[in-house]
Amino acid sequence: MDIIVTLKQVPDPEAPKETFRIDESGMKILNPPNIDPVINGYDENAIEAALQLKEAAGGKVVAVSMGETGATRALKQAMAMGVDEGILLQDESFADADAASTAYVLARAIEKIGSYGLILCGRQASDWDQSQVPSGIAELLGLPSVTAVQKVALQGDTVRVERILEDGYEVLDIHGPCVVTVSNEANKPRYPTLKGIMTAGKKQIPVWDAAELGVDAAQVGSAGALTRVSKLYVPSFDGDCEFIAGETPEEMGANLALRLRELKII
Amino acid sequence: MEPIALDQLTDIDSMLTDDERLTRDTVRQFVAEKYLPIVGEHFEAHTFPDHLVSEIAGLGLLGASIKGYGCAGVNAVTYGLILQELEYGDSGLRSFVSVQGSLAMYAIYRFGSEAQRQHWLPRMARGEAISCFGLTEPDSGSDPGAMRTTARPDGDAYVLNGSKMWITNSPVCDVAVVWAKLAADDHQTVRGFLVERDTPGFDTPSILRKMSMRASHTGEIVLSDCRIPKENLLPASRGLGSPLACLNQARFGVSWGVMGAARACFDSALDYSRSRVQFGVPIGSKQLIQEHLVDMAVEIAKGQLMNVHFARLKDEGRLTPYQVSMAKKNNVRQALAIARKARSIHGASGISLEHAPIRHLLNLESVYTYEGTDEIHTLVLGRALTGLDAF
Structure with missing residues (x-):
């Protein structure tokens, strides 16, 4: 079965927290300088799941990513892990997309790829954590979708x-092409191998732009966004330490309870 | 002001290709996830994590710079970056990969017959055959020409006698590359031989009670009328130049590796100096500590720049043994100084295996001596610069 995996590059979650920056007026998360963005962690789980299915049942795995030129590094890494082909979706008009307009472009690309029995995505992206794009793809392609799975087999x-539930999991059988989002419980993504890195390094990554995809300009990027960020800020956590007085530990405890009730904490 | 990470400050990544960075980051992640959590225990127990060999092989790290025979054939910068990240873990881990790849596999690749290459290199790359490199002897270290191990032709065999000392991987090796003087030859030319594990007269006792390289297998090779088939001679090996060519590969790797060890010490010292509070402030706010940290950072940056420069020359086929001596000598010496400073910054905690510097410091004492001592590399460079031999 041929499998398509969607990838997103995100700011490196391992980067020192003091390097985290946002552009409040532009409503954007900024990538820290000199620290390369990485493949979203859940997307690596999706890649690993796809590769395991390929090893078990054959077929081809194609990774597709909408992003800037740097996203070719994410696609190369996926190919170094064992993905057969990578496709970059890039166009100036795709900039500032939200989940809906991202799903639209990815869905059109998946239609263009054509041959697939399964679309695997990460359960969410670690930058915005919205978990919207995979369901959007399924909706646009008219496919069933199952989110947050811990195991996928053919x-x-x-x-x-x-599918992971709050108190366990449920087993679902899906017939025909579908969208499945993979959670981190599913697997431990493999490391790229040296041979994989060298092979991937020699492969060309096709770039599909708006014209190539034949997309409706009104539905891509900021033009096609259905949501608008109204405010983006880094919350401040201010600490304030108040000492509770009392003659004895018991009295201090009682005073603490009274103070907490006064503050409506208990 | 907010701190700037050393890699950001130097922007070393701008000198590397995407493939080189991905390889480095992959090995870095492997070491962080699989090796760093256990290295302290292995160092203390005097053991090597043998269970990681198949994973190391699976990544393609054994004989990575060899072209063909199941090896990746990476460029010199990539190979150096691999060793740098392995030695961020421990010199013992890097030594395992160096000996297998740069010494033993390289010796077979460069001086072996096609049949020997076909037979050994793929299984060595897969980690199914572990190898060692027997040159140093109890009475012959910096002067390998004084070796006493001999190979005597006898019918369809060579009979080897002698002993080798301080041989990484020998206690666990499946095959040893042994250098010996051909007894039938008037000139007693040094030749290379492959000795397999189960050959009668081949013994590899472990060297115990080491205070350095404790997370590494180190042993002897004892050859007592050890009879090997004639086809186990490495046919293209001839003279001391052959093992020295292998050592030149390994030394190049050492100069990369030790910058990883230095980096591990620096990272630990930086972290500690920002969190350890004395006199009411982090010790990193003191000028004396900052001077140490800055000196360490500058030497790491310089060492890395020299490594990348010489590796690019190596890929162009222009690297000379003098340049290798320069990099090995400088980088090991600086790494050792950095490890000492880092140990000192950690105060009393610095003698604990909870922190990396004491382990690296002890290991680097070995690295200072092996693969050509600091003194020998000084003589090599001194002769090159003056034209006068001071050996």
């Missing part, structure tokens, strides 16, 4: 998944 053309 039985012929049937995709069997374990």
Whole structure:
């Protein structure tokens, strides 16, 4: 079965927290200087799931990412891990997309790729954590979707998944093409191998722009966004220490309880 | 002001290709996830984490710079970056990979027959055959020409006698590259031989009670009328130049590796100096500590720049042994100084295996001596600059 994996580059979550920056007026998260963005962690789980399915049942794995030129590094890394092909979706008009307009471009690209039995995505992206794009893709392509799975397996053309619930998991069988989002419980992504890195380094990554995809300009990037960020800020956590007085530990405890009730904390 | 990470400050990444960075980051992640959590225990227990060999091989790190035979054939910068990240973990981990790749596999690749290459290199790359490199002897270190190990032709065999000392991986090796003087030869030419583990007369006792390289297998090779088939001679090996060519590969790797060790010490010292409070402030706010940290950072930056420069020359086929001596001598010496400063910044905690510097400091004492001592590299460079031999 041929599998398509969607990838997103995000600011490196391992970067020192003091390097975190936002552009409050532009409503953007800024990538820290000199620290390369990385593949979203859940997307690596999706890649690993796809590669395991390929190893078990054959087929081809294609990774697709909408992003700037730097996203080719994410696609190369996926290919170094074992993904067969990478495709970059890039156009000036794709900038400042929200989940809806991102899903639209990815859906059009998936239609253009054509051959697939399964679309795997990360359960969410670690920058905005919205978990909207995969469901958007499924909606636009008219496909069933299952979110946040901890296991995905193939039985012929049937995709069997374990969907994580609050108190356990449920097993679902999905027939035909579908969208599945993979959670970190599913696997431990493999390291790229040296041979994989060298092979991927020699491969060309096709770039599909708006014209190539034949997309409606009104539905991509900021033009196609259905949501608007009204305020973006780094919350401040101010600490204030108040000592509770009392003659004895018991009295201090009682006074503490009274003070907490006064503050409506208990 | 907010601190700037050393890599950001130097922007070393701008000198590297995407593939080189991805390789470095992959090995860095592997070391952080799989090796750093256990290295202290192995160092203390005097053991090597043998269970990681298959994963190291799976990543393609064994013989990575060899072209063909199941090896990746990476460029010199990539190979250097691999060793740098491995030695960020421990010199013992880097030594394992260096000996397998730069010494033993390289010796077979460069001086072996096609049949030997086909037989050994793929299984060595897969980590299925572990190897060692026997040159140093109890009475012959910096003067390998004084070696006493001999190979005597006898019918369809060579009979090897002698002993080798301080041989990384020997206690666990499946095959040893042994350098010996051909007894039938009037000139007693040094040749290379492959000795397999189960050959009668081949013994590899471990060297115990080491205070350095404790997370590494180190042993002897004892050859007592050890009879090997004639086809186990490395046919293209001839003279001391052959093992020295292998050592030149390994020394190049050492100069990269030790910058990883230095970096590990620097990172630990920087972290500690920002969190350790004395006299009511982090010790990193004191000028004496800052001077140490700055000196360490500057030497790491210089060492890395020299490494990248010489590696690019190596890829162009222009690297000379003098340049390798310069990089090995400088970088090991600086790494050792950095480890000492880092140990000192950690105060009493610095003698604990909870922190990396004491482990690296002890290891680097070995690295200072092996692969050509600091003194020998000084003589090599002194002769090159003056034209006068001071050996």
